[in-house]
Amino acid sequence: MLLSIKDLTVDVDGQPILKGLNLEVKAGEVHAIMGPNGSGKSTLAHVLSGREGYEVTGGEVKYEDQDLLDLEVEERARKGLFLAMQYPVELPGVNNTVFLREALNAIRAERGEPALSAVDFMKLMQEKLKIVEMKPDLLKRSVNAGFSGGEKKRNEILQMAVLEPKLAILDETDSGLDIDALRIVADGVNALRSPERGMILVTHYQRLLDYIEPDFVHVLANGKIIRSGDKSLALELEEKGYNWVLEEAVA
Amino acid sequence: MSEALKPVEHYRALIAAAGPSLPGAGQPWLDARRQAAAARFAEQGFPTRKTEEWRYSSIGQVLEQPFRYRDEAFEALTDSDIEDLLLVEQPAARLVFTNGRLVPHLSTTDGLDSAVSLISLRAAIEQGSEFVDQWLGKAIIDSDLETFEALNTALLNDGMCLHIPAGVSIEQPIEVLYLSVGLDEPNVMTPRNLIVLDRGASARLVEQYASTTDAAYFNNGLTEILLGEDAELEHDRLQDEAAQAYHMSVIHLAQAARSRYRGMVASLGGTWARTEYHTAFSAEEAGCELAGFYFAGDGQLTDIHLDVRHPVPRCNSEQKFKGILAGRGKAVLDGRIRVVQDAQQTEAHLSNDTLLLSRNAEVDTKPQLEIFADDVKCSHGTTVGQLDPMQLFYLRARGIQADTARKMLCLGFADEVLESCTVPAFIERVDQKLQHRLADVHIDTTTSG
Numbered sequence: 001m002l003l004s005i006k007d008l009t010v011d012v013d014g015q016p017i018l019k020g021l022n023l024e025v026k027a028g029e030v031h032a033i034m035g036p037n038g039s040g041k042s043t044l045a046h047v048l049s050g051r052e053g054y055e056v057t058g059g060e061v062k063y064e065d066q067d068l069l070d071l072e073v074e075e076r077a078r079k080g081l082f083l084a085m086q087y088p089v090e091l092p093g094v095n096n097t098v099f100l101r102e103a104l105n106a107i108r109a110e111r112g113e114p115a116l117s118a119v120d121f122m123k124l125m126q127e128k129l130k131i132v133e134m135k136p137d138l139l140k141r142s143v144n145a146g147f148s149g150g151e152k153k154r155n156e157i158l159q160m161a162v163l164e165p166k167l168a169i170l171d172e173t174d175s176g177l178d179i180d181a182l183r184i185v186a187d188g189v190n191a192l193r194s195p196e197r198g199m200i201l202v203t204h205y206q207r208l209l210d211y212i213e214p215d216f217v218h219v220l221a222n223g224k225i226i227r228s229g230d231k232s233l234a235l236e237l238e239e240k241g242y243n244w245v246l247e248e249a250v251a
Numbered sequence: 252m253s254e255a256l257k258p259v260e261h262y263r264a265l266i267a268a269a270g271p272s273l274p275g276a277g278q279p280w281l282d283a284r285r286q287a288a289a290a291r292f293a294e295q296g297f298p299t300r301k302t303e304e305w306r307y308s309s310i311g312q313v314l315e316q317p318f319r320y321r322d323e324a325f326e327a328l329t330d331s332d333i334e335d336l337l338l339v340e341q342p343a344a345r346l347v348f349t350n351g352r353l354v355p356h357l358s359t360t361d362g363l364d365s366a367v368s369l370i371s372l373r374a375a376i377e378q379g380s381e382f383v384d385q386w387l388g389k390a391i392i393d394s395d396l397e398t399f400e401a402l403n404t405a406l407l408n409d410g411m412c413l414h415i416p417a418g419v420s421i422e423q424p425i426e427v428l429y430l431s432v433g434l435d436e437p438n439v440m441t442p443r444n445l446i447v448l449d450r451g452a453s454a455r456l457v458e459q460y461a462s463t464t465d466a467a468y469f470n471n472g473l474t475e476i477l478l479g480e481d482a483e484l485e486h487d488r489l490q491d492e493a494a495q496a497y498h499m500s501v502i503h504l505a506q507a508a509r510s511r512y513r514g515m516v517a518s519l520g521g522t523w524a525r526t527e528y529h530t531a532f533s534a535e536e537a538g539c540e541l542a543g544f545y546f547a548g549d550g551q552l553t554d555i556h557l558d559v560r561h562p563v564p565r566c567n568s569e570q571k572f573k574g575i576l577a578g579r580g581k582a583v584l585d586g587r588i589r590v591v592q593d594a595q596q597t598e599a600h601l602s603n604d605t606l607l608l609s610r611n612a613e614v615d616t617k618p619q620l621e622i623f624a625d626d627v628k629c630s631h632g633t634t635v636g637q638l639d640p641m642q643l644f645y646l647r648a649r650g651i652q653a654d655t656a657r658k659m660l661c662l663g664f665a666d667e668v669l670e671s672c673t674v675p676a677f678i679e680r681v682d683q684k685l686q687h688r689l690a691d692v693h694i695d696t697t698t699s700g
Contacts, residue, residue: 049648050647050648051644051648052640052644072647072653073644073647073648073653074647074648074650074651074652074653074656076648077647077648077649077650078650082648083648085645085648088645089639089641089642089644089645091642091645091646091659091660091663092663092664092667093662093663093664093665093666093667093670094659094660094662094663095663095666098659099646099649099659102651102655102659103646103649103650103651106649106650106651106652106655107650110650142663142667159649163649163650
């Protein structure tokens with residue numbers, strides 16, 4: 001099992017947000033987590049990545065049989081966990097190439113691989129840029145600084161392509177994208193699907209799932225997964241809205 | 252003994268003792284200037300914190316040092332001794348000063364256009380050059396010298412004397428290195444530069460203050476720059492003095508119509524360091540861009556004073572300064588912009604951003620915009636903050652160690668202002684020095700969601 005979450009409860013500012021969440025992800029699987037606003041979707045993504053400000057009050061998270069919650073943010077990343085963020089952070093003055101190379105070499109060191117030379121790294125980048133149809137110019141700029149919304153999201157997927165995670169969590173990757181940008185991002189994600197890699201797509205809308213077909217769909221509401229199914233569940237949600245599952249869950 | 256004297260008396264004694272052996276002593280025009288400066292110095296005395304321009308910068312520790320004035324270059328150096336310090340690979344010319352005096356065998360002006368004159372101030376004086384008499388003091392708008400300027404002038408001795416005639420462009424930078432070396436007793440040095448670009452001339456100048464000594468010394472420098480119509484100067488300065496050193500750099504800049512000046516200072520070294528830019532436009536459509544980066548850690552005060560004057564219409568100026576403070580480091584940024592009533596269509600912007608890596612660091616930032624014209628675009632903005640936890644999280648979430656991530660963010664913060672420099676080796680050197688300084692620094696971080 002790549003990821004196993006059992007009865008996870010999480011508080012933010014003293015308020016319970018996740019209230020006993022269970023989820024299992026195997027390598028090769030793509031899981032979509034859908035849910036209304038405020039249901040705890042982004043909290044789940046953040047708590048898995050190790051962001052501060054989220055207090056785990058109960059339950060456990062195993063990642064490749066290790067206790068994930070015991071690991072520092074950077075250790076999780078080095079062991080192959082990747083969070084594509086909803087709001088990628090701008091890093092003025094930090095060169096995109098320097099950043100990507102630093103990150104890749106940190107992860108390669110963890111895997112016991114030697115650091116890539118500048119030349120080999122640039123070769124690798126040329127190949128990876130194609131996956132997200134990004135212009136090489138963006139590599140010369142500061143990380144995300146002055147990037148459009150679409151460029152920022154593509155930069156996230158570029159990082160994922162370069163760092164080759166075992167588990168990728170995509171937090172609202174479709175938000176703020178027009179239809180062309182959405183297709184490019186989705187194509188990038190599809191190109192990165194692999195039998196060795198698990199993915200969790202956190203999304204409010206079904207439209208991302210038109211482009212990236214999930215193996216499983218889960219509905220997260222009020223801090224719990226209240227329903228799971230295959231991709232047809234997403235279509236049903238699109239048609240009937242969230243109220244339908246919420247009412248069924250209460251009943 | 253001079254140690255027992257009050258600071259002003261101490262320096263008066265130094266001036267009196269040095270006077271007869273200074274270059275050109277006995278030449279009436281020069282004697283008159285030195286004597287007037289000595290008198291001005293004695294009359295004015297050292298500023299106290301009651302003086303507005305010195306409110307945040309105590310000079311007590313400068314005055315406690317019993318600096319002497321030993322007027323002697325350190326000659327026993329070869330090219331290989333300074334190789335690692337140099338920043339420009341193929342300079343148009345290079346001047347190397349040690350302990351305030353030119354070292355001819357380390358300097359070269361062979362590659363310069365023959366119309367350009369670049370010699371040491373001392374040589375210019377000894378040759379009886381009229382150029383010095385004609386231009387010295389002309390860039391100083393308020394002809395009354397401030398205390399440290401008067402001290403420099405009373406001990407006027409050596410420095411760079413550069414004259415580029417009309418229409419001549421120098422593509423490669425001219426590099427000037429001021430090296431303090433082998434000083435076993437605290438010494439005061441008074442580098443004085445005179446730079447004149449005639450109409451349409453252009454040049455790039457890279458200056459560096461460095462040391463190979465741990466001794467306390469005091470560089471009390473004064474630079475005058477006069478730019479003729481349409482002249483252009485790029486001027487990058489690295490202040491990387493010894494940890495115990497005292498550094499004062501006053502730059503006076505006078506710009507004629509349509510001239511352009513781009514200046515950068517990276518202030519990293521010294522226990523006490525102050526840089527002052529005094530700039531004034533004499534005619535329309537000139538531009539002045541000042542940028543700077545400062546770093547101060549334990550036991551350091553770095554002080555930057557800007558006095559940008561817009562006495563005429565349609566000129567623009569931009570001042571962008573950023574700094575990082577660690578430990579008990581202290582910085583002062585006093586940015587004054589004066590736009591008189593007639594200086595319509597002025598554009599002037601000042602920004603100052605400081606990153607505090609420690610709760611014990613302190614910055615006093617004081618933008619002063621005095622605007623009396625109504626049709627202007629002027630702005631100022633200052634920020635003081637810590638490393639952004641979200642930026643730090645982003646880097647860590649990509650596998651980068653927290654420690655490395657903090658350093659990357661600090662370097663990025665610095666590079667944002669350094670990037671306006673057109674000498675890549677200058678930026679690299681500052682980055683390197685900063686990385687080195689950050690290696691010993693503890694960074695306080697606060698947690699936040």
